[in-house]
Amino acid sequence: MTAETTHNATPARGTQRERTRAQGIRRFKWAVLTPFLALMLFILMPAFLLQGYFSFFAFSIFDAGDNLGFSSYFQASEWVGLDLWANALSDAKFGFAIIRSLLFATGVTVGCFIIGFALALLMYRPFRGQGVYYIFFILPMLTVPIVIAYTGEMILYQNGPLNDILSILTQTRVEAQFLYKQEVALTTIAFLEIWNWTPFSFIIMMAGLASLPKEPQEAAQILGANKWRIFWEVQVPLLRPVILLALILRFLESMAEFPKTWGLLQGGPGSATETVPVYIFINAWQFFDISYGAVLSYLILFMMAAIVMSAIWLLRREKKSLDAMYDSKPQEG
Amino acid sequence: MSMTKSQRRHAFSAFRYLVLTVWLAIVAFPIFWMVSTSFKPDREWFAWPPVYISENATLQNYLVVWADVSEYAVDETGNLETVAQSLQRPWVALRNSALISVISTTLTVLFGAVLAYGVSRYGILSEGRMFQLLMLRMVPPIVLIAPISIWYSALGLLDTITGLVMLYFLTTLPYAVWMAKSFIDEVPREMEQAAEILGASRMRTIWEVVLPLVRSGLVATFLFILILTWSEYLLALLLSKTAVVTLPVELSKYQGSTEGRVYGRQAALSVGITLPLIVVGLIIRKHLARGFSFGMVRR
Numbered sequence: 013m014t015a016e017t018t019h020n021a022t023p024a025r026g027t028q029r030e031r032t033r034a035q036g037i038r039r040f041k042w043a044v045l046t047p048f049l050a051l052m053l054f055i056l057m058p059a060f061l062l063q064g065y066f067s068f069f070a071f072s073i074f075d076a077g078d079n080l081g082f083s084s085y086f087q088a089s090e091w092v093g094l095d096l097w098a099n100a101l102s103d104a105k106f107g108f109a110i111i112r113s114l115l116f117a118t119g120v121t122v123g124c125f126i127i128g129f130a131l132a133l134l135m136y137r138p139f140r141g142q143g144v145y146y147i148f149f150i151l152p153m154l155t156v157p158i159v160i161a162y163t164g165e166m167i168l169y170q171n172g173p174l175n176d177i178l179s180i181l182t183q184t185r186v187e188a189q190f191l192y193k194q195e196v197a198l199t200t201i202a203f204l205e206i207w208n209w210t211p212f213s214f215i216i217m218m219a220g221l222a223s224l225p226k227e228p229q230e231a232a233q234i235l236g237a238n239k240w241r242i243f244w245e246v247q248v249p250l251l252r253p254v255i256l257l258a259l260i261l262r263f264l265e266s267m268a269e270f271p272k273t274w275g276l277l278q279g280g281p282g283s284a285t286e287t288v289p290v291y292i293f294i295n296a297w298q299f300f301d302i303s304y305g306a307v308l309s310y311l312i313l314f315m316m317a318a319i320v321m322s323a324i325w326l327l328r329r330e331k332k333s334l335d336a337m338y339d340s341k342p343q344e345g
Numbered sequence: 346m347s348m349t350k351s352q353r354r355h356a357f358s359a360f361r362y363l364v365l366t367v368w369l370a371i372v373a374f375p376i377f378w379m380v381s382t383s384f385k386p387d388r389e390w391f392a393w394p395p396v397y398i399s400e401n402a403t404l405q406n407y408l409v410v411w412a413d414v415s416e417y418a419v420d421e422t423g424n425l426e427t428v429a430q431s432l433q434r435p436w437v438a439l440r441n442s443a444l445i446s447v448i449s450t451t452l453t454v455l456f457g458a459v460l461a462y463g464v465s466r467y468g469i470l471s472e473g474r475m476f477q478l479l480m481l482r483m484v485p486p487i488v489l490i491a492p493i494s495i496w497y498s499a500l501g502l503l504d505t506i507t508g509l510v511m512l513y514f515l516t517t518l519p520y521a522v523w524m525a526k527s528f529i530d531e532v533p534r535e536m537e538q539a540a541e542i543l544g545a546s547r548m549r550t551i552w553e554v555v556l557p558l559v560r561s562g563l564v565a566t567f568l569f570i571l572i573l574t575w576s577e578y579l580l581a582l583l584l585s586k587t588a589v590v591t592l593p594v595e596l597s598k599y600q601g602s603t604e605g606r607v608y609g610r611q612a613a614l615s616v617g618i619t620l621p622l623i624v625v626g627l628i629i630r631k632h633l634a635r636g637f638s639f640g641m642v643r644r
Contacts, residue, residue, distance in 0.1 A: 041469035154626035219634035268485030
């Protein structure tokens with residue numbers, strides 16, 4: 013079913029009936045969009061502007077003293093121009109936080125994807141027990157992140173079960189510090205995040221594999237291609253949109269990861285787990301430096317907006333080529 | 346190379362069960378540990394070697410956390426009790442969580458479904474706009490949360506259910522619209538045209554033809570959004586103080602207390618937080634992929 017045929021409601025040169033129809037659609041459109049736009053206008057817009065204001069006028073909660081009314085925020089703030097922006101751009105800790113977040117997100121994305129895709133490849137054809145495995149494999153996604161953080165701590169605790177299992181396997185007493193050592197803390201959080209979100213990649217890849225058309229694979233088989241070549245030269249290219257989707261969404265979500273990092277380690281030990289969200293949080297909520305937090309937020313907002321827009325551009329391109337492919341196929345019953 | 350075809354198939358099958366079972370163990374262990382810890386008496390929380398399944402299993406943790414049975418706990422645990430007690434308001438948190446997630450999810454799905462219908466049938470949003478909508482979800486909320494909390498304090502929305510509901514509405518709307526649209530797109534347009542030719546009004550067509558066909562899809566959308574809202578932590582933490590504490594924030598308070606960890610209590614609370622989500626997730630397990638496939642997966 014092509015979407016385009018009924019979509020174009022604009023050419024109103026036709027009959028009276030068509031014109032009232034176009035009018036009705038326009039009225040419907042604005043009736044639906046108004047509450048949404050109102051929320052954007054009254055909640056997000058002012059916040060965005062306030063953020064801009066405080067990035068040029070230095071203000072921290074302490075400046076307001078006892079009088080914490082909204083107007084006092086403005087009285088207590090003072091014009092500093094671009095000073096804070098300059099500070100932020102030369103802030104080494106901020107730079108490290110960005111690098112840390114990018115590394116964390118990349119590692120998590122790749123980890124989730126490889127495990128999720130491998131499981132999906134093993135599972136997408138029916139076999140005995142498929143349903144049971146599927147149910148278990150989606151469970152981590154349904155476990156609240158903050159719950160995973162604290163349950164993770166119970167398991168990773170020095171006298172906890174993980175060290176016990178490792179001790180039994182290696183026949184020596186293992187007393188690994190998974191959380192409170194600078195070198196490994198972020199990696200540990202990454203593993204928790206991978207555990208949490210592999211189901212996401214798994215589900216998407218399962219759906220993708222199940223939806224692949226059979227004909228190209230059969231054709232390749234008849235032509236004598238082995239499984240390996242069919243995988244790389246037929247399945248993977250057909251799966252490209254789904255793969256991109258799994259990678260992009262996972263990357264963006266792990267850039268924003270907060271509950272586990274904060275809930276377990278609050279940026280520590282040292283600053284080993286100070287990712288971008290944690291660093292912004294520390295500045296705005298622990299040092300109460302609203303203005304510096306605002307500048308950091310703006311910089312991250314621009315960075316993320318650029319990343320998100322290229323991601324969206326990529327996704328749209330894939331969707332278009334997919335639409336083109338499916339629309340060109342003759343429709344059967 | 347000398348294996349026959351059926352031998353190879355058997356080998357693959359064995360390999361598959363091996364790998365899947367290893368991953369099953371990795372997936373199941375933390376959940377098992379959480380449940381098992383929730384039944385342990387306090388002296389087993391930190392025991393070495395760790396206790397996997399307690400022989401002295403007790404409901405004490407549940408009673409202390411959820412039922413406020415304090416005398417019973419005091420004989421057993423001594424001073425730990427004061428910590429657990431001063432913090433425990435899980436039923437209030439449960440009520441808040443339930444109210445907030447049900448209200449915001451209902452609004453999001455109602456609104457999202459109507460919008461999705463408009464997009465699917467009348468193209469009221471172009472595909473470009475639909476993708477722009479995703480930005481609401483993809484930009485990390487931390488970048489706007491500080492000014493939002495200032496703005497909320499000016500509006501008196503800080504620490505209110507309304508305040509959180511409005512933000513959850515905005516941040517979950519993109520998924521709701523995309524997911525609902527994927528279900529509505531599947532309803533053949535011919536059915537609506539037929540109803541129209543038979544003289545049914547627009548509203549009646551939607552109500553009696555389209556809605557019954559997408560009902561299960563909308564339920565799936567509802568539950569999917571419910572999962573996202575129920576487990577949200579950052580916004581709930583920063584926009585609430587004392588009045589509107591949700592379950593994830595309530596749980597994190599146990600960790601914040603410095604007087605030692607109370608693993609059993611945390612586990613008992615965690616089980617309560619997780620159980621509804623697992624039930625909900627298993628109900629909609631077949632539809633989960635739609636929540637985030639944005640039309641990329643065809644069936």
